[in-house]
Amino acid sequence: MNIFETVIVSFSSIWANKMRSFLTMLGIIIGISSVMIITTLGLGVQGDIKSEFSRYGLNRADISMKWDPKNPPVYRDYITYDDVETIAGMQGQVEAISPRISRYVTVKGNNKNYSILLNGVTPDFLKIEKVELLKGRFVSDQDEKAKRNVLVLDEKTAREIFGTVDCLGETMTVSSGFRSLELMIIGITKVFDSTMAKMFDETNDKKGYTPVSIMRTITYNPNLERISVAIDQSFHVKTIGDMLIGFLERKHKAPDKYRLFDYNSNMDEVTNVFGIVTKIVSGIAAISLVVGGIGIMNIMLVSVTERTREIGIRKALGAKRKSILYQFLCESVILSLIGGILGLLLGSTVGFTVVRLLKLPFVISIGATAVSVVVTIGIGVVFGVYPASQASKLDPVEALRYE
């Protein structure tokens, strides 16, 4: 009896007890599908985090002042325009650099006050972070050099203040508490709204951009507090970031005053945590596979008893122990495998639906699929061996006499 026939015989006996076989598979179906759903969800969240982070630029390093109350930065520690020039000149390693000053400021529009996070940036900021314009334009070099009183708002803020995005040319009073300036709206940026953004970024705050030069005036602060740097993709962000910090520390003779925020390693950290959580939860879900396996073993034992006579007949006709063993083992493996495949289908479908509802990216995990198939085959073997060996050891005379 070859493998092909063993498989056919197994299928026909599974098919002969459709309901029972299905109920037996249910444990495996539930186990595999829950692992699949959790994995799909986990991968979806990770994918979302990745795309979220990539919006801020994955090859990006932000260097800011370290605010240690015991050792606060003093005037000479602050990053200067000269530093920015030097770093911008590191060609091949640095693709773009934008100094930044970010502050919460009060804007007055329509006789109401709003708090927005105003970012003083240079035009190169667009090369670092993905900012898409809905209307108008972004801060330009001329704006920066000529200290033009311009303001770019995000869509949400514009709608909240003006009820429309058609507000180009409107002027607003922006004040930091030190000084107030009249700024004219020249552009509206698109808002990315996602679950992850809410968790990891200030995106949810009202947001605006203005030239760094204007920001320095408003905040009455000549210092640059932060630089965002886009690093050439052939380099490791952390390496170059550390190098830049080293440069600043030497230049200002100020050790331990600068802080590197490396988006890439931050993302890795977050996705790693999610990866671990996913694995733990799917591991817990996989426990139900053991329950499923016990179900298979149970039903196989019943099946061996029920088919004692058939086993007797097969033995009388010349079936060796091995043939009977393989036949029952094959049956339990197929039972488990079909359950696994149904579980994969069910899990992917449910996972797909949930992920779509949450607006997360759908990633099918080849690894999880392969592991599921291997695990279900393994369950079929492990829980099928005992019943199958019971079957193979039956005494033909007794088996033939069995009613």
Next chain:
Amino acid sequence: MLYVENLNKVYKTGTVSVTALEEVSFEIKKGEFVAIMGPSGSGKSTLMNILGCLDRPSGGRYILDGVDVSVLNDNELAEIRNKKIGFVFQAFNLLSRTTALKNVEMPMMYAGLPMRERRERAIDALRRVGLEDRLEHKPNELSGGQKQRVAIARALVNNPAIILADEPTGNLDTASGEEIMKIFEQLNREGVTIILVTHESDIARHAKRTLVFRDGRLISDVS
């Protein structure tokens, strides 16, 4: 062909031991048609199981087709059953979910014959018992007599040294029983060695030689 010498079979259950066969010796030659008779408890089923290599004797020797089968292990016995013995049971013992053709193919499946050859030989065997038009019928679609004929075809198909028929007419009406016995007679005329176990003398009459057992002993051997 088939040679039995001082065969013993003792069943032990706990402290009680029952002797089912005691010092049985006989010889059956190729082409014989032998009936084994005896009341229930005479040991004829035990003998049948030993002759069919389903069971081992407690003592004595059993030589089938030149092989001392009393010393073989389970796997070797399975092979002997497959190649040298064809069984016909009282309860037919066909696989109920399987067609007549597949039932007949089964011994050849365990013999490892290629599918095509199996099919051809199975059809041929079913033709010999007059069931060439019932190939795809399942056992529950066949009458008792037809079922037993499928079983005979299955017994024949590997060209065994002997056919062992254990009360083959026990579950059949008289007419079907006669029909089955005619097939056995026909097969015997074609040279097949047949051993028939029965307690009905009407049935035993079809055989050319009768061995009678009582209390585990062979008490008469009439040709």
